[in-house]
Amino acid sequence: MNNLDILVDFDSSVGRWIGSTAKMVDNYLHEAFQSEGLDLSKEQMVVLKKLHENDGLIQNELAYLTLRDKSSLARLLAKMERKNYISREQDEFDKRVNRVFLTETGRITFRQTRPIIVGLKKIMEKNIKEENIYQLINTLERIQKNISSVESQIN
Numbered sequence: 001m002n003n004l005d006i007l008v009d010f011d012s013s014v015g016r017w018i019g020s021t022a023k024m025v026d027n028y029l030h031e032a033f034q035s036e037g038l039d040l041s042k043e044q045m046v047v048l049k050k051l052h053e054n055d056g057l058i059q060n061e062l063a064y065l066t067l068r069d070k071s072s073l074a075r076l077l078a079k080m081e082r083k084n085y086i087s088r089e090q091d092e093f094d095k096r097v098n099r100v101f102l103t104e105t106g107r108i109t110f111r112q113t114r115p116i117i118v119g120l121k122k123i124m125e126k127n128i129k130e131e132n133i134y135q136l137i138n139t140l141e142r143i144q145k146n147i148s149s150v151e152s153q154i155n
Helices: 016-035 042-055 059-065 070-082 104-125 132-152
Strands: 084-090 098-102
Touching: 016 042, 016 104, 016 132, 042 070, 042 084, 042 098, 042 104, 059 070, 059 098, 070 084, 098 104, 098 132
Parallel strands: none
Antiparallel strands: 084 098
């Protein structure tokens, strides 16, 4: 028997449920943003949120905080600059470093996402006890730590 003959029950796999749930959340947000007239992706909303929390982040820090590699973040930021959501400026002390700032359009757009996010949170947590939500978050954190520890061994 070789490795290809080993049967795996993907329907009872944690990864399958995490993946399909994430896809449903992505689809919901895409449709909700469009219905509100927001030209915004979930990934762009995450960047707006991080900048709302800490405007002027260094581009490399933003890549780390959004779990993106530097080149994909650069493409995402270029798209967001064209939409006038953000601006990038060279650091005044280190010209090799770019800082990323929200524009007024970016601030307004971020504020417009808040009711959508609150609504999604209510939908996702409906009929689920608070202790179950806490337990789920704790379990997902452990899964992320498990994957991170393996990734660090690979790299």
